Amino acid sequence: MNSDTILILGYGAMASAIAQGLNGKYSMEICGRDRRKALDFIAKLDLQNTTAPESKSVDFASNPHAINIQDKILLLCVKPYALASFAYLGQAKAVYSVLAGISIEQIATHIHATAYVRLMPNIAALHGLSATTAFCSVGTASMISAQEKREPHMDLPDSQACSTAVEQTDSLSQQLEQLKRQAQEICQGFGEVVFVENERLIDSSIATSGSAPAFLALVAQALVDSGVMVGLSRVDSRTLVAQTFVGVGELLRHYGPQELIDRVTTPGGTTIEGLAVLESSGVRGAFMQAAKASVAKASATNAPNHSCTSAQPHAPTIQNTTDSQKTLVPKEPNHE
Template structure:
């Protein structure tokens, strides 16, 4: 399947590489000649020009949200499908600005580059073709209401930044205790890789219980995390991002 990605930013590029890994044919469409030239080594690229015909094409809309109307004013025809990854943009916003038989809104994350994004979405039309595209850069989960999607999008799209803070803090903490910086990075990377597999097999509470022995080293650290309000900090972070997403 050929996918035209409208946009050439970080998220667009991550999806492009993921889709390429999944054997999709990718075309990146943009206005920045320098970016397009850099990407032309790995992808087919083209400029919008004064008009861009989308008839029968499968699109991923990956421009800045404020540019939705200006970009769509350049589009002519009716696309086969359009997947929008624009934050704070509804299905109605997309439908109002372009024509497509099948439309979806979603928020993947930059792990799409490694086919490891978890992508919540809502759609109208043929869900099968939408899922085929979204599964090209990871796994997808369908939601029925915008309220659910907003909350899910925070976990899928924003939480990698939260976890990056956690990873950096853990690495810095063990460096403080005497571990070399490179070794700390390897330890934390391996930790996250192994934890992902544990999480697929078990509930977080059961993982914690399995690691914590009575009066042991781990429960001492967990108690300190609770004392410092780490759990509540994540509640507040998700709430703040959800409020922004819904504004």
């Protein structure tokens, strides 16, 4: 079993999926506003090596619950608005977030950590079949201090300053690779993971995996109704459609979508007749517009003027360095 402790904040459907995937592989803690619900969550899922620590009340009116995250891996599985409902004590080894539309920069204003990972899993995580997108970022408090003291390097010879920069970049790269290995191990507990090199692509993956199960379920419902319309029982129609989706999922591992269409479609046959109706109805374009709308909604949520009330107003924020690496810099205090 891994020596790290994973603290899962939340006890909803996604927390359940992730906890089941990690059961027996890590020591876990389940935390939220209601400890009784956390204990029920542990019992219902029969989670091993798992506890439900108290979330102590503190004196912040907007942050009544404090949780100890020191040297733990924190998984945020709450609704985005609930991020500010807790005071996070200490510095986590890493923070993993499934909060749609909440950027690493926003998370970092609430939580101190050595590294941050944004995840976009989908509901299939409940069965260990999630298609998850991940973006990883590294940054530590010591790096903040180093950045604040970097000006004296201006007095160093160019070669020495360059050597220092190279060493820091190499260190960041190593930390990032270690973080990706950890993220892959965690995510594979509830499906497959694809890493992206730009955080905005997390929101983009709503089109391909985050919202896609609902889009495909709409297609499935239409096909079930079609079966009923032409004489099949609803039970039989649903069974056939469900298995067809399983089969298509496996086929797409071996063939591209167009190649699969070509394999099913014969000249003058039944499939091309149906495809012609779908194309004339603009189904392909409708799906693309639906996906675009979902991504736009996430992007609007993630806009700079959208923020959560912070329990720690002077916590660090993220500053972009490259598409694949970000480091922490201190946020300027508000003097108003």
